[in-house]
Amino acid sequence: MERYDQLYQLYDEFDAGTLRALQNFVDLFPPVDSRIALEHWREVGEELDECKAEVREAFPATGETFCELAARASRDQAFTALDLYAKYDRGVNVLVLDVDETLRSAGGTDNEIPRETLHLLTEFHEGGMPIVVCTGQTLENVKGFLIQGLGNEIVHSGDLSVVYEAGTGVFTPGHGADTKRLLYEDLDDDIQSVFDAVRSRVLSEAPEDLRRGCHLQGNEFNVTLKPNFETGSQQAREVIDHALVYELDLLGEAVAEQVGESSEGASDWARAYYAEQDPEIRGVLEGEGEMPDADPEDVPAGVRETFERIDVAYYEADAAEIGSLELNKVVGVEAAFDVLGIDDPFAAVMGDSKSDLRVMEWVAENDAGIAAAPEHSSRDVLDHVVKTDELVFDRGKAGDVLRTIYAMNRLANLG
Known part of the structure; x- marks a missing residue:
């Protein structure tokens, strides 16, 4: 005591x-x-x-x-830090950070990473802490704002890695042949062919309202439709709901063709399968009046096996995305740790979405870190964070948790 x-x-x-x-x-x-x-x-x-x-x-x-x-650190942050050190008996040795609605927030920081947060990250870097930025964004977008916010020297220091497109690739400047790892190239040809087919058709065959109302994000692998309206607006919500249904239909047809099934009924198979997997997708289909009569059990075995390897993600009023379940933020983070040479990680994972939750659960299962989330995160994320260490912070206030981690590490150094 x-x-x-x-x-x-x-x-x-x-x-x-x-x-x-x-x-x-x-x-x-x-x-x-x-x-x-x-x-x-x-x-x-x-x-x-x-x-x-x-x-x-x-x-x-x-x-x-x-x-x-x-x-x-404030009094509360310092005592929280001491509690964490007493519980885990070690300090954090790597930061794993989501960006959108975590480090920055459309509703809390005008979609800019606050100067305080950037300064704290600089302090961690100068203290020798590796940083893994883990995001669903494209690599070029991430590189742009990181260089602007943290500076070219830190980004290219060899101690910063970017897991982009939610795990399809890892970019770690300063590591020679390992600087860029294209993880999606490890997928088998059948899955890559499905994504190629969907990507080639997604805009060219889209209804006029979708072509006008959304755009294809410039991903290397994932197929992501984004609204041409302000994120969170009613117009964005309407066009992304429509885009989700459209992407499900394209995916169903592409998978059926790849496994040698007739495309008749393929759209209904995709809708039924993913509605069963995700209540949010079911809600969108019901709201759009597009729930199929098909039973998920009626999906042909070959089609179902392929669906089981492909993720369809819905972000309300923000994005409709098709990705690989074999490529996620956990896979990307593991690859980043490998490049950075982190053999015994104890990470501070900060994020707000289901893709971040996978990383949080992974570090918890392996006694490899702690998790923190903003108060507006998805319910599953908040449930996990509250159940573990209760590191919930206000919108746009990621710096509060970074200060707690700073204090935790200073106390750990005392032993």
Whole structure:
């Protein structure tokens, strides 16, 4: 209990709130040319040093760690960090981070990663922490905003890996022949042929309202239709609901053709099979008046076996996507760990969707990490996070959990 008593002393006897405010100002001060502003920044830095010196003096054996705790983490974050260290007896050695609606939020950060979050990631990187960005986005999109936010040096440092398109590929600059791994090339020819067939037809054969209302995301492998309207809007919801039904029909026909079945009834097989697998898909089909009369048990064995290898994902008012169940974020993260040389991971996994949940469950099953999620995540994600370590954060506030992890690692270093 000694460490808990020391934390009580730290937060009871020192003004940690002021310390954090001073540290944030020094860390996040924008680049300016004003001599007066720069002088103020120096004065704040001197005040911060004086406050930290008082903490060091009060804790002779742990002063450096405790002044950093007070300057970086709130009381709740510090005690949560100590609880986590007491539970797992180790610190985090890799960050696995989703981007959309996790690091950034359309409703909370104007779809930009906050400066605070970017600065904290920079601090982790400078401390030697590998970072795995794990997203459903295309590689080019991810590279663009990472270079803009973190800088070219960090992105190409050799300690950052990007799992893109939810696990179809892994990009880890600075690793020679392993810099880019195209995981979808490991799939057999039959599955690749199904995806080629769907991709070649998805726009050319689309009804006019879909051609006008959505576009094909520039993926290397997955087939993803995105709305030409603001994500979350009623128009986006309507066009993505329609796109989901259309993609199911294309998939059914492509699979039937590949396995040598008649295409008659193939659309109904796909609708029936995936409605049984996912309540959200069933809800869309019912809402569109497109639920088939077919029974899932009537799907021919060859068609069903292929469906069992293919994922259809629905993101309300955002995307309708076809991907491979053999390629997911877990597969991508494992490949990223391999390239980065992380043999004994204890990861902090942050995400909001079902694809992130797979990674969270994987680290939990293997005693290989902890999970955190924003409060607006899918219900299954929140259930898992609450059931494990209750690391739920407010929309757009990923920095709160990063501060907890920072504190956890500082405490772990004390032993």
